Amino acid sequence: MSATGREILDRCGAVVKANHDRIFQNQAQVVTNGPLRQVADAPTSKAIRSRAAGTAAPREVGEVFEEELKILLWRERADHARNFIRPSPTFPLGFPGDMLAVSANPEASMWESASGPTSVEVGLVDWFKDQFGLPGVGGGVLVSGGSEASRKAYQAARAWLKPESLWLDSIVYVSEVAYGHQLGRLQAIGIPKKSVRAVRVDGFHRMDPGDLFQKIDRDIDNNQRPFLVIASVGNPQYLGGIDDLETIASHCQTFKLWLHVDGEYAGPLALHKENEAIRRGIKTANSISLDGSNWLKQGADCGILLVDDKWKLAKCFGDRPAMKEEARALGFSKARDYIRSNRKPNLLHLGSDHSSPARAMRLSSTMKVLGHEAIRADIAKGVELANMAETALRLKNIRMDQPHWKDWNLLLTPRIGFLVFRFQPKDTDPRKIQTLNKVIVGKAAAEKVAFMAIVKMQGKFCIRMCTGNPYLTNNEMDQIIRDIDRIARAVDPNKLQDGPDEDEATEDEDDDSEDGDTGDSEGGF
Numbered sequence: 454m455s456a457t458g459r460e461i462l463d464r465c466g467a468v469v470k471a472n473h474d475r476i477f478q479n480q481a482q483v484v485t486n487g488p489l490r491q492v493a494d495a496p497t498s499k500a501i502r503s504r505a506a507g508t509a510a511p512r513e514v515g516e517v518f519e520e521e522l523k524i525l526l527w528r529e530r531a532d533h534a535r536n537f538i539r540p541s542p543t544f545p546l547g548f549p550g551d552m553l554a555v556s557a558n559p560e561a562s563m564w565e566s567a568s569g570p571t572s573v574e575v576g577l578v579d580w581f582k583d584q585f586g587l588p589g590v591g592g593g594v595l596v597s598g599g600s601e602a603s604r605k606a607y608q609a610a611r612a613w614l615k616p617e618s619l620w621l622d623s624i625v626y627v628s629e630v631a632y633g634h635q636l637g638r639l640q641a642i643g644i645p646k647k648s649v650r651a652v653r654v655d656g657f658h659r660m661d662p663g664d665l666f667q668k669i670d671r672d673i674d675n676n677q678r679p680f681l682v683i684a685s686v687g688n689p690q691y692l693g694g695i696d697d698l699e700t701i702a703s704h705c706q707t708f709k710l711w712l713h714v715d716g717e718y719a720g721p722l723a724l725h726k727e728n729e730a731i732r733r734g735i736k737t738a739n740s741i742s743l744d745g746s747n748w749l750k751q752g753a754d755c756g757i758l759l760v761d762d763k764w765k766l767a768k769c770f771g772d773r774p775a776m777k778e779e780a781r782a783l784g785f786s787k788a789r790d791y792i793r794s795n796r797k798p799n800l801l802h803l804g805s806d807h808s809s810p811a812r813a814m815r816l817s818s819t820m821k822v823l824g825h826e827a828i829r830a831d832i833a834k835g836v837e838l839a840n841m842a843e844t845a846l847r848l849k850n851i852r853m854d855q856p857h858w859k860d861w862n863l864l865l866t867p868r869i870g871f872l873v874f875r876f877q878p879k880d881t882d883p884r885k886i887q888t889l890n891k892v893i894v895g896k897a898a899a900e901k902v903a904f905m906a907i908v909k910m911q912g913k914f915c916i917r918m919c920t921g922n923p924y925l926t927n928n929e930m931d932q933i934i935r936d937i938d939r940i941a942r943a944v945d946p947n948k949l950q951d952g953p954d955e956d957e958a959t960e961d962e963d964d965d966s967e968d969g970d971t972g973d974s975e976g977g978f
Contacts, residue, residue: 464514472518489536489904493527501527529904535933536904540718540835540870540921544750550818551752554811562801562809570811575795577813577820581743582759584724586736590793592763594803595755595812599717599744602756603683604638605770605804606740609760610681610711611642612769619678626650626668627683628660630694631715635683658694658865660684666704673708681711684738686731687719687869695719695869698734705739714738717756719869721748724825725832739765748832748870748921750819755812763803767792771802832870835921838930839867842920845934846874861938864910867920873908875915876941884951887914892949893941902936 493501501524532542559567561574578593596602611620625644627635629651639649650672653664669679682705684696698714705712714720714735720743723732735741738761745755760766767776771792779799780791792802801807820828846861865873875890890907894916897903906917920930 461514468515468518472522488530489533489898489901490529491527497527533904534922534924534929535901536922537871537918537920538904538906540747540919541750541831542922542924543746543752544819544823547750547815547819547822550814550816554814557811559811560808561811561813562799562805562807564797564799567811568797570814571798571800573811573817574800574813575798577817578757578759579795581757585732585741585759587741587759587761590763591759591761592766592795592803593757593759594766594800594805595757595816596804596806597754597812598756599742599747600638600756602742602744602758603635603713603715603717604642605758605766606713606742606760607639607644607681608642609740609766609769609804610713611644613711613765614678614680619680622648622676622678623680624648624650624672624677625681625683626652626665626679628652628654628658628685628694628696630654630658631683631685631688634688635715654694660694660696660701662697662700662704665701669704669708669710679708679710681713683713683715685715686735687722688715688717693865693869693871693873695731696734698737702734702737711739712737713740713742716741717744718747720744722832722836722869725829725836727833745816748835749816749828750823750831751816755816758804763792764789766803770804775799776802831923832921834923835870836867838920838922838925838927839870839872839918841927841930842918842934843867843872845931846872846938849934849938860941864913864915870921871917871919873910873915873917875913878942878946881946882951885946885949888949888951889941889944889946890914890916892944893937896940896944897937900936900940902940903933 504520529538530536531539534542536542554570559570561567561570564571574595575592578595582591582593594605596605607625611623614620614623623644625639625648627649632649632651636646636649640646650668652668653661655661665682672679682701684698684701685694686698687693687695698712702712704710716723716735719731720735720741722728723735740761741759743749743757743759745751745757746753749755758766767788771788773788776788776791779797780786780788783791783794783796785791785794792798800809843863843866846863849861860876860878861874862877863872863874865871875886876893877886877889881889891914894905894907897905903918908915908917925933
């Protein structure tokens with residue numbers, strides 16, 4: 454390294470050291486400090502863009518550092534304990550693993566170039582595989598996010614079909630509440646809209662196995678080729694339905710279909726001993742997608758793809774000549790046996806990008822520092838906070854003047870760390886209820902009480918809270934519900950504009966779904 458480069462690196466280190474507390478601030482200290490979200494106005498955005506590529510002349514490291522800290526103020530505070538859009542914050546003690554990986558810059562998809570980070574990733578994947586009860590030949594890979602994990606699973610499922618000439622007639626089944634969310638992922642890998650079936654759900658937003666069976670049977674009679682069923686365990690985007698995975702798996706085995714479980718939100722909840730039902734269902738899957746930003750305290754770039762057999766990934770993503778050569782060098786007669794062995798694994802054969810960073814290092818650091826029991830305890834805490842919020846809302850319904858009228862309507866009980874509810878005081882014009890709840894969400898964010906989401910459930914616009922932030926205490930959650938109730942009762946519905954009729958709006962907005970609501974949500978205000 455040149456003297457100039459060494460000097461700049463030393464100055465970078467000095468700046469980071471001097472600003473340690475600002476970088477690694479304790480999330481528990483930002484419960485009430487600062488806004489929940491700041492959105493840059495047009496002049497601010499223009500100024501940031503104009504300086505993004507730097508200038509002809511170099512600038513001082515400290516000056517650049519201060520500017521970038523200011524830029525990062527314009528964001529939603531994912532580390533804020535009152536952010537109920539996301540289920541858990543990132544964990545500062547995972548950052549060292551991330552920084553070391555970035556500074557070392559290994560090519561993590563190749564064994565020879567990064568055997569250490571590769572071993573970390575394989576070890577992490579094996580641990581999750583064992584926790585979920587997948588077979589010994591199972592495995593997987595870390596990718597850039599939960600959505601990417603699902604897309605790669607769908608690619609592997611399609612590649613498992615033989616022959617490829619059947620691909621054009623291949624049919625996918627997904628619940629009606631997950632339809633809109635999954636359609637884009639499927640279209641991104643070349644599966645057309647006409648090949649995606651929306652399966653009915655029950656009152657708890659669970660896929661109806663009977664309707665699934667009928668749709669599969671009908672498609673087979675029409676010479677179509679069913680190949681993939683996408684089930685879910687409690688994604689808030691799908692309004693919390695935990696599908697009957699064991700029954701669905703039985704249908705998939707009967708028709709020889711690939712079962713994928715979207716566990717991007719609630720999958721990690723299976724790590725807690727009280728969620729045995731989720732774990733028992735997940736173990737029946739061919740593939741599972743997890744998102745480390747949900748419950749595992751990672752950033753948005755940590756997706757985990759697990760499969761019941763690593764060879765299924767290699768059949769899709771692997772370099773066939775290279776796999777055969779690597780197998781022979783290690784004494785294997787078949788590439789399949791080499792892939793399943795975990796000996797000197799090259800993760801690019803399992804779907805890792807050819808220039809993949811060592812993204813497993815942050816997750817590994819987090820799990821090492823916290824320990825498994827602390828992670829499980831934080832999961833239990835998030836579920837407990839949701840239960841407490843539900844209890845507090847139910848108490849708010851007991852009013853001395855109207856003891857039998859429920860101003861707060863809970864549409865989803867908090868089984869998996871989030872709840873859905875809405876404010877609908879008696880005698881309020883139904884056309885104003887939608888606007889009323891949006892105003893409540895906006896005012897709660899503006900007053901730094903809570904940052905919540907607006908979702909549509911059962912054809913009605915509601916409020917959603919994900920309560921997986923372990924930095925909140927029970928007393929703070931109780932006060933948050935009290936403040937939300939105070940905000941709601943201070944709004945005069947008669948002064949609000951009429952919103953659209955919710956039932957009519959539902960019919961107009963369901964063009965993308967074969968049988969029902971897409972379940973999409975919008976955050977904030």
